[in-house]
Amino acid sequence: MSRTHHHGFELPKLPSLLRHALPRFVEGVIAPVAVFYAAFALLGLNGALVAAVTWVYGGIAWRYLRGHQVSAMLVLAALGVTVRAALAAATHSPVVYFLQPTLGTLLVSMAFLASVPLRRPLAQKLATDMVPMPEAFLRHARVRQFFLRISLLWSLVFFANALFSLWMLFNQSIGTYLWVRTSVVALLGACAVGISLFGFRRCLQHVNREPALAA
Known part of the structure; x- marks a missing residue:
């Protein structure tokens, strides 16, 4: 059987x-x-x-x-x-208003980074919150490796976001900060989302091509 x-x-x-x-x-x-x-x-x-x-x-x-x-x-x-x-x-000071979320972004970057050596990738948790996935799929070695790499990617994205935001906040006017920072952050986020989706689709193709396991 x-x-x-x-x-x-x-x-x-x-x-x-x-x-x-x-x-x-x-x-x-x-x-x-x-x-x-x-x-x-x-x-x-x-x-x-x-x-x-x-x-x-x-x-x-x-x-x-x-x-x-x-x-x-x-x-x-x-x-x-x-x-x-x-x-x-x-x-x-409007700087105070924007400083807190920027520091929060830095903490999020650290959280993504810390989740990798703990083998509990934060990217996987966020992805499953948006799109429910079966446990058997999430336990697959290739899938787990993918989410570990994507967690590193998003850690770098949030870190770059925070550094750029801090530089803009203390060196530019509030108007410039709002529009340039928002545009750059949106571009970084869009690129990271694109890379994440492309990588996930490739991961899916490999996993779905594997034959079902029989016992």
Whole structure:
């Protein structure tokens, strides 16, 4: 008697992934920068801080009114923005507002890096949060090796992001920082996503070509 263990997995189509990710990217990256900068240009620092906080809590209220789930992560993010805005208002410095998330990015880079020697790649955890994958597939040696390498890649991306952001923050105007930094970070992220998807597809091709194991 034989048992078949198939570790194959099919990645959702790219348009489907983009439809899922693009609105979140616009909402979480592009829109906050546009709101803050527009308010900063028209109303000054305090007006920009109020606009940033209003944007975040408005997003939470919009989800709640539409019957969508408000995640604990989103609530924590809103509290973080509130604290950042309060500190920036108290010090009258927009640098303080942007310094905290930049340091947070540096910590994320360290977390990705630390997950590699621990053999618990953070890239795998994030990928399975977005696209559920079977355990048999995730246990495959080639898949585990892929996620370890991608965790290293994202550690480098976040580290470069943090260093560039810090340099921009202390050497350029806030307007230049907002748009140039956002553009560079988006480009770095897009390249890393492209490399990740390309590598994952190649990994899938190798794994799915292997015959199912029989016992």
